[in-house]
């Protein structure tokens with residue numbers, strides 16, 4: 001076991017494995033023969049399994065001490081002749097080891113979901129078969145596979161039959177596609193005065209999407225939040241009315257089903273009612289929270305998602321898939337076609353082979369990978385219940401951590417976790433801005449202390465001027481043992497930070 005993943009002992013360990021051939025393997029022909037394919041595949045698979053087996057014991061982050069010569073090596077131009085298989089993979093392993101260990105059971109810093117093996121295997125299959133799925137006629141059954149995944153996701157959101165959408169690479173892309181479709185539906189060609197509404201806790205990808213969609217910053221209105229960090233619907237209604245009187249053209253409301261900071265959930269049914277009354281597109285950002293609708297509790301807490309015009313939801317977060325898995329689902333797929341189809345015959349895209357959609361007409365991309373398989377294969381192999389149970393477990397673990405941390409007098413937990421993020425900070429010694437400032441410094445010290453051991457990794461955010469730490473329970477490998485360990489580390493660290501702060505005063 002490597003003391004530190006950036007050193008080479010992990011790699012030496014891999015070299016101890018018997019090699020299929022004694023001579024170094026060099027792969028010159030672009031079409032390797034059968035033996036070469038097997039050797040390459042086995043070499044990668046051996047390393048993949050070793051990676052997953054050693055994951056729990058490796059430090060949760062180690063990018064800071066990346067050797068400069070490794071950076072230089074990775075920046076170097078490619079060789080003219082063929083490289084040696086094991087040497088190339090060794091170098092790759094070393095580069096991959098100097099990083100945030102995002103798949104570790106102790107990685108609680110952000111909301112990505114770890115990356116499950118069966119989805120990684122699907123990527124290999126996708127690459128090898130290399131099917132084109134932009135138009136239904138080119139691979140009807142595989143377009144059906146992907147459309148089946150889309151339909152399953154529309155069902156999770158509670159959207160009616162006939163809804164659809166497409167798989168994207170991430171929540172930011174899904175949001176961009178939604179904002180463009182909403183802009184096309186609401187403003188047409190003339191963007192003047194176009195106005196959209198987000199909450200104070202809305203993810204910054206929405207503002208980025210608006211900018212990419214050609215809207216000026218002045219067209220983005222930030223609606224204040226209540227103490228629960230959810231958007232205030234009365235304030236929204238008031239701002240829309242004011243903007244209309246000022247001659248603006250409201251066209252879109254973005255609600256969030258689980259914010260990135262704390263998992264706060266906007267009052268979706270009320271936002272939907274306002275959007276409908278005002279004739280605005282209602283988009284829901286469910287990038288982090290949307291998949292929790294698979295669970296009974298998630299369905300109850302995310303009520304109102306079924307009223308959306310569109311929903312973004314990330315499978316690379318709360319479905320635990322490797323990065324690059326997200327979906328945009330829409331109530332009326334023809335509105336996507338209206339925005340994206342290159343010729344304006346809107347419905348033609350919906351009448352593809354076997355009544356299947358032509359994905360190239362529903363979004364900006366023509367050629368792209370067969371994204372459906374990386375979702376479909378895990379669902380077929382594990383079954384939906386495995387994902388539902390895992391998400392339920394994360395909700396339970398968040399409640400457990402919340403209750404445990406509530407018992408720690410040095411800590412303050414302003415919000416009961418709405419989903420699987422537990423937010424906490426050092427309690428100020430008294431009232432007033434100076435106490436808050438000192439508490440902020442103490443919370444920063446707390447984060448350093450928690451992360452120093454390398455067993456768990458948390459991150460900080462700022463909410464209402466207060467530095468706040470987040471325990472995000474999203475990685476599928478995070479179970480009760482590691483969450484209990486995290487709680488123990490947090491409590492011990494909080495006590496020692498508190499003791500240090502008290503002696504200093």
Ligand SMILES: *Cc1c(COP(=O)(O)O)cnc(C)c1O
Nearest residue numbers: 170171172203205259260287288
């Ligand atoms: C992560 C996240 C996004 C952005 O999604 P990417 O997949 O990172 O592009 C948007 N909204 C919320 C609420 C998120 O958590």
